[in-house]
Amino acid sequence: MDLTYQEKKKRLEVFLKKYDYDEKMKDFILNSLSTNCMCDVVSQAYSACDILEENDNMYLEFLANLEKYFTLDHNIIDVGGGVYPALATYIKEKQVKLKTGTITVFDPNLVVNKLNGIILKKEAFTEKTKIKSCDLIIGTYTCEATIPIIRNARKNHIPFSIALCGCTHFESQKLKSIPYLSYHQMQYLWNEYVMSEVNKGLPNDMEIKIDYFNNIKHPYPIITKTYKK
Numbered sequence: 730m731d732l733t734y735q736e737k738k739k740r741l742e743v744f745l746k747k748y749d750y751d752e753k754m755k756d757f758i759l760n761s762l763s764t765n766c767m768c769d770v771v772s773q774a775y776s777a778c779d780i781l782e783e784n785d786n787m788y789l790e791f792l793a794n795l796e797k798y799f800t801l802d803h804n805i806i807d808v809g810g811g812v813y814p815a816l817a818t819y820i821k822e823k824q825v826k827l828k829t830g831t832i833t834v835f836d837p838n839l840v841v842n843k844l845n846g847i848i849l850k851k852e853a854f855t856e857k858t859k860i861k862s863c864d865l866i867i868g869t870y871t872c873e874a875t876i877p878i879i880r881n882a883r884k885n886h887i888p889f890s891i892a893l894c895g896c897t898h899f900e901s902q903k904l905k906s907i908p909y910l911s912y913h914q915m916q917y918l919w920n921e922y923v924m925s926e927v928n929k930g931l932p933n934d935m936e937i938k939i940d941y942f943n944n945i946k947h948p949y950p951i952i953t954k955t956y957k958k
C-alpha cells in the first residue's frame with residue numbers, strides 16, 4: 730500500500746501521542762520522513778504504524794532467521810528491545826496464534842507501560858539478571874547489552890540469538906580509546922572480542938551459527954548459540 734507523506738505523518742503523529750516519547754525524539758522521528766534516516770527508534774515507530782518498507786524491516790528478517798533454529802512457543806527475553814519494542818510485538822502476535830509462550834522485554838528506555846501482553850521490564854539487563862524460567866534470549870542491535878547477554882546466557886546454559894549493531898561497546902577503557910584505528914578496524918576488533926566471549930566455555934551440547942541480513946544496510950552478524958540437533 731503506497732501512502733502519501735501526509736498519510737504517513739498522520740499515522741506517526743497519532744502513534745507518538747500515545748506513548749511517553751520526549752519532544753526531541755518525537756521531532757526526530759517525524760523528521761525522518763524527510764531525512765530518510767532509518768535508525769532504531771525510527772524503524773520501531775514505522776513498524777508500529779505499519780509504514781516500514783519490507784526491505785527495511787530487519788525485525789521480520791531477524792524473526793525468520795530465529796525460526797530456523799527455534800520455535801516461539803517458549804519463554805523468550807528480548808534484551809534492549811527498544812523504546813517501542815517492535816520485534817516483541819511480532820513475536821507476541823505469533824505466540825497468540827500458537828496459544829503459548831511469553832515474551833519479556835528489558836530496556837531502560839521503554840516509552841510504553843503496557844503493550845499487547847508483552848512483559849515489560851524498564852530496566853537494564855546485566856550478566857547477573859535473574860532469568861529463572863527463560864528458554865531463549867534474543868536481541869537486535871544489542872549495543873551495551875551485548876556482553877551481558879552472552880555472559881548471562883553462558884552462566885544459565887541458555888541459547889541466544891543476537892544481531893550485532895554497527896557500534897562497538899568495549900568495557901575496558903583501554904580498548905575504547907585505541908588511537909588511529911578506523912571505524913572498520915574498531916568494528917573488526919569488536920567482532921573478535923564478541924566472538925571470544927561467545928566461544929568461551931562452549932558446552933558440548935551447544936553450537937554457534939553465524940548469519941547475515943539480506944539487506945546490505947545491515948552488514949553485521951546475527952550470532953546464535955543453540956543446542957546441537
Ligand SMILES: C[S@@+](CC[C@H](N)C(=O)[O-])C[C@H]1O[C@@H](n2cnc3c(N)ncnc32)[C@H](O)[C@@H]1O
Pocket residue numbers: 769770772773808809810811812815835836837838852853854855868869870871872873874877894
Ligand atoms: C540500538 S538500540 C536497538 C533497539 C531495538 N532492539 C531495535 O533493534 O530496534 C539498543 C537498545 O538497547 C537498550 N539497552 C542498552 N543497554 C541495555 C541493557 N544493559 N539492558 C537492556 N537494554 C539496554 C537501549 O536503551 C536501546 O533501546
